Each structure stands twice: as C-alpha cells, then as structure tokens.
Amino acid sequence: MSLIKQLWITILVILLLALGGSLAIGLTALRNYTEQEIRIKNIDNVNALALSISQLDKDPVVIELLMAAQFDTGHYQLIELHTPGGELIARREADDPVDKVPGWFVDLVRFDIPSSQAVIQNGWQQYGTLTLQSQHGFAYQSLWHGAIRLVAWFGLAALVGLLLAGWIVRTIRKPLKAVIAQARDIGARHFTNSPEPRTRELRQVVQAMNRLSNSVRQMLHSESEKLDKLRRRLQQDKATGALGRDAFMTQLAAHLESNDERASGCLAMVRLNQLPDVNQHLGRAPTKALLKNLSQRLHRVVQTQGGGVVGRLNSGDFALLIPGSENNGALGKALTAELEALRNSETSQELELFSALCHYAPEDTISTLMAGLDAALAAAEAQDGLGQQWVESQPGNLLYTNRADWRNALERAIAQGPRLASFPVIDAHGNLLHHESPARLHLKGEWRAAGTFMPWISRLALTTSLDLAVAKAAIDSIVRDHTPLGINLSLASIRDAHFLTRLSDLLKAHPEQARLLWLELPKSAALRDPERFRLLCRVLLPLGCRIGLEHVGNEFSRLGELQGTGLSFLKFDRSLVQGIETSQEQQTVLLGMATLCRSLGVLTIAEGVANDTEWQTVLDLGLDGVTGPGVRL
Numbered sequence: 001m002s003l004i005k006q007l008w009i010t011i012l013v014i015l016l017l018a019l020g021g022s023l024a025i026g027l028t029a030l031r032n033y034t035e036q037e038i039r040i041k042n043i044d045n046v047n048a049l050a051l052s053i054s055q056l057d058k059d060p061v062v063i064e065l066l067m068a069a070q071f072d073t074g075h076y077q078l079i080e081l082h083t084p085g086g087e088l089i090a091r092r093e094a095d096d097p098v099d100k101v102p103g104w105f106v107d108l109v110r111f112d113i114p115s116s117q118a119v120i121q122n123g124w125q126q127y128g129t130l131t132l133q134s135q136h137g138f139a140y141q142s143l144w145h146g147a148i149r150l151v152a153w154f155g156l157a158a159l160v161g162l163l164l165a166g167w168i169v170r171t172i173r174k175p176l177k178a179v180i181a182q183a184r185d186i187g188a189r190h191f192t193n194s195p196e197p198r199t200r201e202l203r204q205v206v207q208a209m210n211r212l213s214n215s216v217r218q219m220l221h222s223e224s225e226k227l228d229k230l231r232r233r234l235q236q237d238k239a240t241g242a243l244g245r246d247a248f249m250t251q252l253a254a255h256l257e258s259n260d261e262r263a264s265g266c267l268a269m270v271r272l273n274q275l276p277d278v279n280q281h282l283g284r285a286p287t288k289a290l291l292k293n294l295s296q297r298l299h300r301v302v303q304t305q306g307g308g309v310v311g312r313l314n315s316g317d318f319a320l321l322i323p324g325s326e327n328n329g330a331l332g333k334a335l336t337a338e339l340e341a342l343r344n345s346e347t348s349q350e351l352e353l354f355s356a357l358c359h360y361a362p363e364d365t366i367s368t369l370m371a372g373l374d375a376a377l378a379a380a381e382a383q384d385g386l387g388q389q390w391v392e393s394q395p396g397n398l399l400y401t402n403r404a405d406w407r408n409a410l411e412r413a414i415a416q417g418p419r420l421a422s423f424p425v426i427d428a429h430g431n432l433l434h435h436e437s438p439a440r441l442h443l444k445g446e447w448r449a450a451g452t453f454m455p456w457i458s459r460l461a462l463t464t465s466l467d468l469a470v471a472k473a474a475i476d477s478i479v480r481d482h483t484p485l486g487i488n489l490s491l492a493s494i495r496d497a498h499f500l501t502r503l504s505d506l507l508k509a510h511p512e513q514a515r516l517l518w519l520e521l522p523k524s525a526a527l528r529d530p531e532r533f534r535l536l537c538r539v540l541l542p543l544g545c546r547i548g549l550e551h552v553g554n555e556f557s558r559l560g561e562l563q564g565t566g567l568s569f570l571k572f573d574r575s576l577v578q579g580i581e582t583s584q585e586q587q588t589v590l591l592g593m594a595t596l597c598r599s600l601g602v603l604t605i606a607e608g609v610a611n612d613t614e615w616q617t618v619l620d621l622g623l624d625g626v627t628g629p630g631v632r633l
Helices: 003-054 060-073 102-111 138-187 200-235 245-257 275-281 284-304 328-345 366-381 404-417 450-459 463-481 498-509 525-527 531-542 557-563 584-599 612-620
Strands: 074-084 088-093 118-121 125-134 265-272 307-310 317-325 353-360 389-390 421-426 431-437 441-444 446-448 485-488 516-521 545-552 569-572 603-606
Touching: 003 060, 003 074, 003 118, 003 125, 003 138, 060 074, 060 088, 060 404, 102 446, 125 569, 138 200, 138 431, 138 498, 200 557, 200 584, 245 317, 245 353, 245 569, 245 603, 265 441, 275 328, 284 307, 284 328, 284 584, 307 328, 317 328, 328 389, 353 366, 366 389, 404 450, 431 516, 441 463, 450 463, 450 612, 463 485, 463 498, 463 516, 498 531, 516 525, 516 557, 525 531, 531 545, 531 557, 545 557, 569 584, 584 603
Parallel strands: 353 389, 431 485, 485 516, 516 545, 545 569, 569 603
Antiparallel strands: 074 088, 074 125, 118 125, 265 317, 265 353, 307 317, 421 431, 441 446
C-alpha cells in the first residue's frame, strides 16, 4: 500500500474516531441531561399535585376532576391515585407516541426514568399515594434533533478537515512523486537532479540523491574527457587537430557505404602550396601555427555547411567531407572567404591556397573521387594564388535537372509510400535486436537509396513529410511481421512541433507496435538542439519506443549533456570499429566508451562491422550489439 493511501486511511480513521467519540459523548450528555430534567419534572409535578389534593375535601369527583385537569395540560403518560391499601381511587393514562424519530434511535437512547410518587394527607391521616409519569416522546424528538445538529456540525468539521488534509497531502505528494521519479531514474541509471522540497525528511533524501547524480555526472565527464583525449591521439593529427589520413579515409569509406543521407554530399581538397618554402621562410613554429589556423578555418567552413569532418592527408593537403551538402555556390564561397582571410593575415609571405571540390554519391569509389580532386587541384594551381576548381558532375548521374522536377518526383514518391530496407542488428548472443530500416523512394522506375534523394529532401523542406511516412510504414510493417524496426529521424523533424504531435498520436494509436520501434537520430540533432531532443524523449519514451543516436564518434565527450534524457542506445561510428582487431589503443577507447554507457544503462552498438573478426572483437569489449555488411542472422 502506498504511503499516500496509508496517510489518507489514517486521516479518515482519526476523523471517524473524533466524530464517533464526539457524537457518543454529546448524545450521552444530552440524554443524561434530558433524563434529569424529566425526573425533576416528575418529582415537582407529583408533589405539587399531591399538595393540592391534600388541601381539598376528599370528594372523589373533585379529586378526579383535578387529576384530569392536570393530566390534560402537562403531557403525562400516567397519573394514578391509590389508597394506602393499594386500591385504585382514580387513574389517567395515555399512550406515549414517539413521532418522527427512528425506532433504532429510540432503542439506542431509551430513557430509564422511574415514575415519581407523593403521599396525600387527609388531616393527620394518609389518604393515598399519588403516582406520576411524564411522556417521553417530546424528549426523544428533542434528543433526535440534537443528534442531527451534532452530526451536521461534526460533518462540516470533518469536511473542512478533509479539505485541509487534502491540501496537506497534495503538498506532500508533489515532492514525494519527484523523489520517486528521481529514485526510478537512478534505478534505471539515469542520474537526474530534483529540486529540494520543503519537507525536511524528503529534502534530506533528495539532497543525497542529487549528490549521487552530481558525482556520477562528474565521473562521466572526467572519464569521457580521458577517452576523448585518447581517441584524438589515435585519430587526429597532433599539429592541426584535423583527422589523420587513415581516419579520414575510413570516414569517407563509411559515408560511401552507408544507407542514409551520408551517402552523398561534397568532398573538397585544399592545398597549401610550396609548404617546404613556407617553412623555410617563416620557421618551424610559425608554420605549425599557420597549419593549425588553416585547420581551424576549414573546421569553421564545415560547421557553417551543416557539419562534417576535416582531415590532413599529407604535409600541406587537407580534405573536407560534408555529407548531404549540394549547395555548390555557398560551399565554394565560404571556402574561398576563409582561405582569403588566412592569406591576408600572413603578410611576411604570399601564400598560395588552392582548392578543388566535387560531389560524391553512393556509386563513387574513393580512388575515383581522389583522382578527380587531384586533377582539379592541378587545374586550380594554374590560376591565381586562390584558385578553385569544381570537378564536373557526370550528366548521367543526375536523376532530374531542376528544382521543380525534383519536388514533383519526391512528393509523388512520398505519397506512394517509402519502402523500408532491412539490415539486422544482432546482440552478443546472436539474437535480433532490430532491423535497421533506411527509407527507399521510387524515383524513375527504381527504388533509390537515401543518399540519392536526401539532399533534395532537405533543400525542398520535405523532411518531416518523409519521416512521418517512414514512421507509418514502419508501424504497418511491425503490425504485419511483429519484428522490431529502427528508423531514422532528422533534426528538422524533431524541431517541428506539428510532426512531434502527429508521431505521438501515431504511436498512441498503436501501443503494441510502439514498443518494437527504435528511433535513431544523428548525433548532431541531439547536440545542436538538446532542448528539442529532451522534449522528444519526454513525449515519446513513455509510449514504449526507444530513442538513440547513430554515428557517434568524436562527439562522445559531449554526451554527458544528454544525461538524464532517457537515451536508450548509441551506435558507434565505423571509424571506431575499422581495424579494431589489430589496434590496442582503439580497443581501449571503445572499451571505455562501452563501460561508461553500460554504467548509464545505455545499449552500445557497433556500426559498419565488416567481418567476423571485428564482430567478435567488439563483443569481447563489452558492446551490446553489432551491425554492418559483415553481420548476418
């Protein structure tokens, strides 16, 4: 039984005891008082009547008339006169009606009042004995009305007491519910903080749990920082902070092999020409500072274009990978502006900063892309010191040539309904966790992967329409096959309140299927707009679905910002998994990340697992599941 119920029962018992005890005491006192008054009345009346008769001639007719007159005016039940020998001289008797009083009440408070007697004298001799008994009906009525008034007053007092108790209980219940919710969160390894209530005992409990949550948060931040330092040492170029060549190429391969919007976008190369001459002229330390400044500016370009990665391919060559980007003009201008600003900041030597850009798509290979960029760089070097060259797209790769055609085709495809692909996610015991289900749209007679159309979906603001259609298709598939599915949601969708309402209504209408639905968001969605992500979790998690982040890698140290949201799972990026069987440092990073997630009750899944060796290695490190081209049921 809950504490609140026990408290209510205690309050009700106390009120009932108070009401019952007060009513019993009040009725008993009133009954005793009434009995005393009737007894006194009997005594006074019988003595007065006996005195009056004693002063009269003892004519039986006169005596009877006097008794009759007294009887008719005094509400008597019995008046009788006997001789000293017991013979009846005169008698008046009437019923004792008890009107408008329940019989059970009369039985409960029945009076015990004996009749009163007085002696009548005739001179010095005893004439007779007078007996008198008053009626009790009026007394029962008076007592009944008094009891009703007592009950009414005590009922009013009880009502006021209940209202006051209800207010007190509500003031206790709110902080108590907060304490219970925080305890449940901690039990689920979601270390949240709660405001301290006024109640001293509850405040002490909340203070202790808040200290625990803060300690865990500090531990999480400290450990994630250590892991991030180790990851940076493993993947990043020490001088510039950009990814090393191998790590960048792993990212590029993962993007080309992916089944989502990362499969297409823009790739760029930037070359600081004649780096040995620059180093000789400026000196080693200024050259390092120059390269770091260049890397920072390239990172700034990536962030303004929606996110991506920057890598250092060799001494003076840098590369930018911007998934989902199709805006040629904006990217080229942003890159030129940063390179020009860097060139103008270096006055001691004129820098030559060339750039080449191209689009990439799922059917491209790394060798083809890099060869195209190298050729474009060579062409850019023939221009001035800020030469820039785009690799021309192959016309045959373009599905549609203008914005209107793309909109019409995409709207028709979404209305027709997406098809969901299926890629298994397997746990450590070989059981299915869920199927990853990236969307396919029917365009120009074929079912196209997300990398083909997602840039245009974003550009035409059709993201929420597509995500809602995918969610409906997933629910229909779960209804049909009873198999858990994972679908992707975009940042634009979680920022749309109307989309969140419609998705919530859809899941409420299918509660059984909602429990088999895994919602995956890009890591950037949660980190760029944490408040909307928290709102998404608050609305959808109670409906039974699971919410997680995909492609988690270099942002792992910031995941402490999402602590307490109810995050269900993380999918670690392919760049953390590739070649893990031969890299002890990489294993250390992944082991630490998995351990931290496990301590917070978050499932960990490795993406892009390509073979059985990688599969077994990541499971040995304690990850909960795997997915990728080498994973099969």
